[in-house]
Amino acid sequence: MGKSDKLSMKDVGPTEPVLTRQRKAVLDVVRSGDTHPTAAEVFESARKAMPGISFATVYNSLRYLKEAGLVREVAFGSGASRYDRETDRHDHAICSACGTLVDFDLPGTVGLIGAAARASRFKPESVHLTLVGLCPGCRERK
Amino acid sequence: MGKSDKLSMKDVGPTEPVLTRQRKAVLDVVRSGDTHPTAAEVFESARKAMPGISFATVYNSLRYLKEAGLVREVAFGSGASRYDRETDRHDHAICSACGTLVDFDLPGTVGLIGAAARASRFKPESVHLTLVGLCPGCRERK
DNA sequence: TTTATAATTAGAATAATTATAATTCTAACT
DNA sequence: AGTTAGAATTATAATTATTCTAATTATAAA
Numbered sequence: 117m118g119k120s121d122k123l124s125m126k127d128v129g130p131t132e133p134v135l136t137r138q139r140k141a142v143l144d145v146v147r148s149g150d151t152h153p154t155a156a157e158v159f160e161s162a163r164k165a166m167p168g169i170s171f172a173t174v175y176n177s178l179r180y181l182k183e184a185g186l187v188r189e190v191a192f193g194s195g196a197s198r199y200d201r202e203t204d205r206h207d208h209a210i211c212s213a214c215g216t217l218v219d220f221d222l223p224g225t226v227g228l229i230g231a232a233a234r235a236s237r238f239k240p241e242s243v244h245l246t247l248v249g250l251c252p253g254c255r256e257r258k
Numbered sequence: 259m260g261k262s263d264k265l266s267m268k269d270v271g272p273t274e275p276v277l278t279r280q281r282k283a284v285l286d287v288v289r290s291g292d293t294h295p296t297a298a299e300v301f302e303s304a305r306k307a308m309p310g311i312s313f314a315t316v317y318n319s320l321r322y323l324k325e326a327g328l329v330r331e332v333a334f335g336s337g338a339s340r341y342d343r344e345t346d347r348h349d350h351a352i353c354s355a356c357g358t359l360v361d362f363d364l365p366g367t368v369g370l371i372g373a374a375a376r377a378s379r380f381k382p383e384s385v386h387l388t389l390v391g392l393c394p395g396c397r398e399r400k
Numbered sequence: 401t402t403t404a405t406a407a408t409t410a411g412a413a414t415a416a417t418t419a420t421a422a423t424t425c426t427a428a429c430t
Numbered sequence: 431a432g433t434t435a436g437a438a439t440t441a442t443a444a445t446t447a448t449t450c451t452a453a454t455t456a457t458a459a460a
Binding site for chain 4: 298337
């Protein structure tokens, strides 16, 4: 077979992600707004921009985008996974009352990576902190 | 089935958890060994000690025990939730190669709770750190 | 014992995710 | 432009995970 079987949108690198129209639509949904949509919510939104898109393609695309490092999967509790547009290292806060998930960055977290690696004996790749508490809205309501 | 399906532990407080035989069986499974079993794995093990137990009761019991603070639910990725016998505040390491989940305690984590609360604007309840990396076994294999 | 309350069970129902197979699309090569 | 190879998409089926419902059984209280 030929040398380049695959077609890149831009020729930036050897493993440049291929953004098909469907994948782009999915990525756009995850990137628009600062919510952390579930696969079902992404499907709902994506089909507005692209009525023919299927649920399977949304899952395929999310997996692809995740592996390409363009979105991040966040799981908590036993519900559906949520998808995060923020792919840089960051931390999460989860509301114990309403489930709201918020991103924030705490520079101090990375400072613990060495100690965490020592304590767990793992070879570290990344760390993140999860804060559980009441979001501003729910705190007010109490 | 048998005779007495209910037995209270000690009379410590007004909201003392009621540990029925089934709940006790589920709790014992989570507490034995240092794995983090899924609900299905708990069911498999629990039925050895108690052949008649149903999947629904395992789920009910896990939810009950979680709410009573006797076990903890840990979710990551899009697979099944896992259950952790360790209920004191602690941190987790997840192997990016094989999925192994390990508990450890990093005293420094709690030191970040104030900063995390400020950054997120949440009223803090708990924090924990998640380290992603290679577990000792997988590191060796590379 | 009668009554009330709560737990357990079996199984159905729902939700979430993944796999399969057929079809369509894309771009590299005639 | 036509052909082709392989990837992507689609529709659907299958699987996995979790929750709900209704009937039954157990426990505790009166």
